Amino acid sequence: MSDGVIRAAHDVLIVGGGGAGLRAAIAIAEVDPRLDVAVVSKVYPMRSHTVSAEGGAAGVIAADDSLDEHCYDTVSGSDWLGDQDAVEAFVREAPEELLRLEHWGCPWSRRPDGRVAVRAFGGMKKKRTWFAADKTGFHMLHTLFQTSLKHGEVTRYDEEFVTRLLVDDGRVHGVVAIGLLTGRIQALTAKAVVLGTGGCGKVFPFTTNANINTGDGMALAYRAGAPLKDMEFVQYHPTGLPFTGILITEAARAEGGWLINKDGYRYLQDYDLGRPTPTPELRSMELGPRDRLSQAFVHEVEKGRTVDSPYGPIVHLDLRHLGAKLIDTKLPFVRELCLKYERIDPVHELIPVRPVVHYMMGGVSTDIDGATPLAGLYAAGETACVSINGANRLGSNSLPECLVFGARAGRAAAEYASAAGRTPAVVEAQAGDEVRRLEQDLLGRGPGGESIAALRDQMQAAMEEAAGIFRTGPTMAKGADTLAELQERVGNVGLADTSRSFNTELLAALELANMLDISECILQSGLQREESRGAHQRTDFPARDDERFLTHLLVHRESDGTARVDRSPVTITRWPPGERVYGR
Amino acid sequence: MADSIRLRVSRYRPDTDPEPHWQEYDVPLRKEWTVLDGLNHVKNEVDTTLSFRWSCRMGICGSCGMNVDGEPRLTCATFLSDHAPGPVTVEPLANFPVVRDLVVDLSDFMAKLPRVKPWIIHPDDHRTVEPDVEYLQTPEQLDAYKQFSMCINCMLCYAACPVYGLDPEFIGPAAIALAERYDLDSRDRGERERLDVLVEHDGVYGCTFVGECTRVCPKHVDPAAAIQRYKLKAAMETVKAFLLPRGAR
Numbered sequence: 065m066s067d068g069v070i071r072a073a074h075d076v077l078i079v080g081g082g083g084a085g086l087r088a089a090i091a092i093a094e095v096d097p098r099l100d101v102a103v104v105s106k107v108y109p110m111r112s113h114t115v116s117a118e119g120g121a122a123g124v125i126a127a128d129d130s131l132d133e134h135c136y137d138t139v140s141g142s143d144w145l146g147d148q149d150a151v152e153a154f155v156r157e158a159p160e161e162l163l164r165l166e167h168w169g170c171p172w173s174r175r176p177d178g179r180v181a182v183r184a185f186g187g188m189k190k191k192r193t194w195f196a197a198d199k200t201g202f203h204m205l206h207t208l209f210q211t212s213l214k215h216g217e218v219t220r221y222d223e224e225f226v227t228r229l230l231v232d233d234g235r236v237h238g239v240v241a242i243g244l245l246t247g248r249i250q251a252l253t254a255k256a257v258v259l260g261t262g263g264c265g266k267v268f269p270f271t272t273n274a275n276i277n278t279g280d281g282m283a284l285a286y287r288a289g290a291p292l293k294d295m296e297f298v299q300y301h302p303t304g305l306p307f308t309g310i311l312i313t314e315a316a317r318a319e320g321g322w323l324i325n326k327d328g329y330r331y332l333q334d335y336d337l338g339r340p341t342p343t344p345e346l347r348s349m350e351l352g353p354r355d356r357l358s359q360a361f362v363h364e365v366e367k368g369r370t371v372d373s374p375y376g377p378i379v380h381l382d383l384r385h386l387g388a389k390l391i392d393t394k395l396p397f398v399r400e401l402c403l404k405y406e407r408i409d410p411v412h413e414l415i416p417v418r419p420v421v422h423y424m425m426g427g428v429s430t431d432i433d434g435a436t437p438l439a440g441l442y443a444a445g446e447t448a449c450v451s452i453n454g455a456n457r458l459g460s461n462s463l464p465e466c467l468v469f470g471a472r473a474g475r476a477a478a479e480y481a482s483a484a485g486r487t488p489a490v491v492e493a494q495a496g497d498e499v500r501r502l503e504q505d506l507l508g509r510g511p512g513g514e515s516i517a518a519l520r521d522q523m524q525a526a527m528e529e530a531a532g533i534f535r536t537g538p539t540m541a542k543g544a545d546t547l548a549e550l551q552e553r554v555g556n557v558g559l560a561d562t563s564r565s566f567n568t569e570l571l572a573a574l575e576l577a578n579m580l581d582i583s584e585c586i587l588q589s590g591l592q593r594e595e596s597r598g599a600h601q602r603t604d605f606p607a608r609d610d611e612r613f614l615t616h617l618l619v620h621r622e623s624d625g626t627a628r629v630d631r632s633p634v635t636i637t638r639w640p641p642g643e644r645v646y647g648r
Numbered sequence: 649m650a651d652s653i654r655l656r657v658s659r660y661r662p663d664t665d666p667e668p669h670w671q672e673y674d675v676p677l678r679k680e681w682t683v684l685d686g687l688n689h690v691k692n693e694v695d696t697t698l699s700f701r702w703s704c705r706m707g708i709c710g711s712c713g714m715n716v717d718g719e720p721r722l723t724c725a726t727f728l729s730d731h732a733p734g735p736v737t738v739e740p741l742a743n744f745p746v747v748r749d750l751v752v753d754l755s756d757f758m759a760k761l762p763r764v765k766p767w768i769i770h771p772d773d774h775r776t777v778e779p780d781v782e783y784l785q786t787p788e789q790l791d792a793y794k795q796f797s798m799c800i801n802c803m804l805c806y807a808a809c810p811v812y813g814l815d816p817e818f819i820g821p822a823a824i825a826l827a828e829r830y831d832l833d834s835r836d837r838g839e840r841e842r843l844d845v846l847v848e849h850d851g852v853y854g855c856t857f858v859g860e861c862t863r864v865c866p867k868h869v870d871p872a873a874a875i876q877r878y879k880l881k882a883a884m885e886t887v888k889a890f891l892l893p894r895g896a897r
C-alpha cells in the first residue's frame with residue numbers, strides 16, 4: 065500500500081504543527097486514544113512560526129479582572145466585527161488552556177509568591193497577559209511539542225508539504241503531500257482534516273512573518289470549496305525593525321516604552337489616544353490598539369515628522385528610561401534582537417521602528433467548533449476565522465486563540481471522524497491526478513520561463529500599494545488587475561531544479577500560487593467593503609457604516625476560478641455596537 | 649568596504665552528484681546582510697537550485713544552522729561583514745548525513761528527543777480533572793531550570809561535538825540539556841526515569857568534557873554544564889546501587 069498513490073490512512077489528519085495544530089493533536093489523543101491521529105507539517109513542528117511570538121497570551125486570572133472585561137476589550141478592539149458568542153467562549157476557556165500549559169511545564173514568568181505573573185498589553189483594560197519573559201511563543205510551542213511526544217501514538221509527517229485537499233461529494237477525505245527529504249508524492253487519507261497552517265504575511269513585502277507563512281491552508285481550503293472570511297483585515301504592527309521586519313514586541317510598550325517622532329515628541333497624543341503619562345496607562349497612548357497606532361504613523365509621515373532611513377520613514381521606540389535591569393528581566397529578547405540585528409543597545413539608544421504587516425484577521429471561515437462549511441474540514445489558529453478578532457486583533461489574543469480553538473477543532477474533528485464512513489475509491493484517482501500534475505507538469509518543466517522570485521516581488525509590491533494601512537477603491541482595483549496578470553504568468557514559471565530531494569524551488573512555486581489566490585481574496589473583499597473599520601481604512605469611505613457593513617464578507621471560489629463575495633451575519637450577544645474609545 | 653563578497657558553497661544533489669563539490673557565488677556585501685541574506689540572494693537571483701532551510705530569520709526557529717568558515721552558526725545571525733573580505737565558506741552542519749546541498753538529515757536527533765522524556769512527569773499525571781490553579785513556582789525556582797529551557801534545537805552543538813562525530817549513539821548535548829531542564833523543574837518528579845535512560849543508552853558517559861557545545865550554542869544554554877550534572881547524578885546512583893536494594897530507590 066505504501067508504494068501506491070495512497071501512503072497511509074488515518075482517522076484525523078492535522079495539517080500544521082504550530083500552536084493550533086499541536087493543541088488539536090493532543091486534544092484528540094486525550095479524548096479518544098483509539099483514534100488514529102497524524103500531524104503533517106512542512107517544517108519540524110518546533111520550527112513553526114508560533115515560535116517567534118514574543119509578548120504573551122491573554123487569559124483572565126488577576127483578582128481585579130473579569131471575563132466580561134476581556135470580552136468587552138476584544139469586541140471593541142474588533143470594531144464590533146467579532147462574533148460575540150465566539151468571543152465569550154474564547155475568553156472563558158483561555159485561562160483554562162493557559163493553566164493546562166502551566167501543568168505541562170510552560171515556564172511562565174512568576175510573581176515573587178510563585179503565582180503566574182500578568183502584564184499589560186495594547187487595547188486591554190486590565191493586566192491579563194501571561195508571559196514567559198519575551199519568548200512566550202517559543203516556550204509555548206516547545207512545551208506543546210514536547211508534551212505531544214508523550215503521546216507516542218500520534219504519527220508525525222515532518223517536513224512534508226501538503227499540496228491539495230481530497231474532496232468527494234462535499235466531504236474531505238485527506239490530502240496529497242510531498243515528502244521533502246525523499247521527494248515522494250503520495251496521498252494521506254483521513255476521515256477528517258484539521259488545518260492549522262498559520263498566517264500569510266508573506267503576501268506583503270515587509271512583514272514580521274517567517275518565510276513559511278504563505279497562507280497555504282487558506283488556499284487549500286479555498287480551492288476545495290470552503291469560503292474565506294473577512295480577508296480584507298490585515299494587521300500592521302506599529303513596531304517592526306526597518307530592514308528585517310523583525311518584531312519589537314508590544315510588551316516593550318507595556319513595560320513603559322514610548323513612541324516618539326523626529327522631535328522626540330510622543331505623537332500619539334495627537335490622535336485621540338489619551339494624554340502622555342510617565343508610566344503606562346491601560347488602553348491609552350502607546351497601549352492603544354494596533355490599527356490606530358499604525359494609522360497614526362502614516363499621519364506623522366504626512367506631517368513630515370518622521371525620520372528618514374534607507375528603508376523609508378521611521379519613528380523611534382524609546383526604552384532608555386526603563387533601565388538595564390528591567391530590560392534584561394522582562395525584555396531580554398528585545399535587547400538581543402536589537403544588538404544582533406540592528407547593532408544598537410536599547411538600554412542606551414533609540415530603536416528605529418515602522419509599521420509592519422503582522423497578522424491576518426481573516427481566514428478559513430469556521431464555526432465556534434472549528435468546523436468549516438465543507439464536511440470533514442476543520443481549521444484553527446491564524447489560518448482560521450471564527451471570528452474573535454473581527455476587524456482588528458488585540459495583541460496576546462492569538463496565542464490563546466490557537467489553544468482554545470485548536471482544542472475545540474480537535475475534539476469536533478474526533479467526533480466527526482468516529483462517525484464517518486469509509487474513504488471512497490474515487491479519492492485514489494483524484495490523488496493520482498495531483499501526483500501527475502506535480503511530477504510531470506511541474507517537476508519535469510525545466511528552466512526558462514517566468515522567475516518565481518520576480519513574480520513574488522511584483523505580487524508583494526502590488527499588495528503593499530493596494531492593501532496598505534490606508535486604501536481606496538481605485539488602488540485596490542488596480543492591484544486586482546496586476547494580480548490577474550500575475551495569475552496568468554505564474555502558469556509559466558520555470559523550474560530549473562528537477563531534483564527530487566529537498567526541492568525548495570518546487571515549494572516556492574506552489575507557495576507563490578497559494579499566495580496569489582489569497583492576495584486576490586484580500587482585494588476582492590476589500591473592494592466590497594465600502595467603509596472604514598479596524599484595520600480596513602478606506603480614504604474614499606472614511607467612516608464605519610454599521611447599516612451596510614456590520615457583517616462578515618465571505619469569498620467563495622467559483623468553478624471558473626473567479627472569486628465571489630457574499631455575506632454572513634455578525635453575532636451580537638451582549639455588546640451592541642458602540643464607539644471605540646481609547647485614552648479617555 | 650568592498651561592495652561584494654564571495655560565497656563558497658558546498659553543493660550536493662544525490663540524484664546527479666557522486667559527491668559534494670564547491671560552487672562559488674559573488675553576492676552584494678551590505679552592512680545589514682547576513683549569510684542567510686547572501687544565500688537568499690543566490691536563490692532568488694543567481695541559482696534557483698540551491699537548497700537550504702530557513703524560516704524565522706530572527707534566531708529563534710533553529711532552522712538555519714550551517715557551518716560558516718568551519719564553525720557551526722545560525723546563518724540568519726551571522727553577518728557577512730564579519731567575514732569580509734571573504735571568501736566565506738558555507739557547508740552543511742558537520743556530523744550529520746547530508747541530504748542535499750546545505751540540508752542535513754536530523755532524523756537521528758528527532759528520534760532521540762522523546763527518549764529523554766521531555767515532558768512533566770508527575771505521580772498524578774493521569775488525573776482526568778486538572779487542578780484549576782497553577783502549581784506555584786517562585787522566580788528562583790524558575791531560574792533553576794530557565795537556562796536549560798532556552799534550547800532552539802538548532803543542532804549547532806551536535807555539529808561541534810567531537811564525541812557525536814565519532815559515536816552517533818551518543819544522545820548528545822541538547823537532549824541531555826533538555827532532560828536536565830525537566831529534572832530541575834519544581835513541578836517535575838521524573839528525574840529517576842530520565843536517569844535510567846541516560847545511564848542505559850550511551851547517555852552521558854560518551855562525553856569527554858570538551859565543552860565545544862557550550863562554546864557554539866547561540867542561546868547560552870550551556871549543555872556542557874547539563875552533561876556534567878548528569879555525570880555526577882549517574883555516579884551517585886552507581887554508588888547508591890551498591891548500598892541499597894533497587895526497590896528502595
Ligand SMILES: Cc1cc2nc3c(=O)[nH]c(=O)nc-3n(C[C@H](O)[C@H](O)[C@H](O)COP(=O)(O)OP(=O)(O)OC[C@H]3O[C@@H](n4cnc5c(N)ncnc54)[C@H](O)[C@@H]3O)c2cc1C
Nearest residue numbers: 080081082083084106114119120226262445446460462463
Ligand atoms: C513575530 C510575531 C510575534 C507574535 N507575538 C504574539 C504574541 O505575543 N501574542 C499573541 O497572542 N500572538 C502573537 N503573534 C501571533 C501568533 O504568534 C500567531 O498568530 C500564531 O502563533 C499562529 O499559530 P498557528 O498554530 O496558527 O500557526 P503556525 O505556528 O504558523 O504554524 C503553522 C503550521 O502549519 C504548517 N504548514 C503550513 N503550510 C503547510 C503545508 N502546505 N503543508 C504542511 N504543513 C504546513 C507549518 O509547518 C506549521 O507547522 C505573533 C506573531 C508574530 C509573527
Ligand code: SF4
Nearest residue numbers: 799800802803805865
Ligand atoms: S543547546 Fe544550544 S547549540 Fe545545542 S541545539 Fe540547543 S540551542 Fe542549539
Ligand code: FES
Nearest residue numbers: 704705710712724
Ligand atoms: S532562520 Fe530561524 S533561526 Fe535562523
